[in-house]
Amino acid sequence: MSIYAVNKLCREALRDAAFRAALKRDPRAAIAPLPLTGEERSALLNGDVAWLYEQGAHPFLLAYLTRWELFGLTVPLYSERIRTAREPGITE
């Protein structure tokens, strides 16, 4: 359930200018202290938003990353990648 940490990272990127600058400067170092799994860490550093979405990262929060092109995620690149994601299961 540590995808929570990914969601929180996205929100902190919106709210905390210093954290945002650190993510921009050296993403690997900036996320080093966060309680992420190895897979989550790799996915973030690779900008693999489709995988993060499939793990439960909320798209409203993930899309914040494009505002400052964090993890290399421009809007065109983000959109290209997220479009490959499987839809989460919907239950009535």
Add this chain to the structure above:
Amino acid sequence: MAEIVAAFGVPHTPNFPALVAKQGPDCRTAQLYAQVAALLHDASPDVLVVYTDDHFNTFFLDNFPTFAVGIADQISGPNDQTAMPSYRVAGEASLASHVRARVIAAGFDLSLVQDFDLDHSIMVPLHFLTPDMAIPIVPVFINGLAPPLPSAQRCSALGHAVKDAIEDWPADKRVAVIGSGSFSLEIGGPRIPLGERACTPDPQWAKHVQDHLEHGRIAELIEEATASRLARAGNIGGELLNWIAMLGVVGDRKPIFIAPEIEHGHAYAAWRLN
């Protein structure tokens, strides 16, 4: 006893304040909000009960209520870096406390929120409808964004319970109810087009919702607004639940004003209730 005088539904698109600041009072968005604002002014409410879906700003996923009511004397916003003026608005804590007690007695486990600010989902509608922030509010929060969402039936029942609570609030006040949000909207999800951050994935559903509203077919709307139907309307499609709760005070009345913007997946509407 208090009297419910009107109900309104509007979008809360966060870039609208900046858009209108740039395009001026004659642009379509400004005109639509102005028409609703004029009807709200005509109804001269003393208090606004506002249904809202917080976008992970007032709350976060560590502690995210399905339903909550905000009880405070002063409330600030927006708290999410929306490009718009910052405001302080009075909270009508007396009605909020009364709603909390009555609605819990009616079987709804409303969370209590007392030290909070608000995001664009309330501040954008207030910016356009009551820019002097002179009318106190009672915010009622519904989880419209983090599945599993409450059902449309449950949100409708909440709307009816809030209606009953307002109507036996022992104050000689006029109350209006506002619901805001989109019927079809995807932000950052797999349905966005290449090169975009957001889109309206299901304009047919938005049109269908607008038709139901226009003709007062609220029972049908609630029946059709299943979790999977809302999800197909986009990952922000759950904002319809704010409207469905608001419609608890409307019954099957037809709106006195409704203006769809189908391409944007939302509408502007007003009901007179007295």
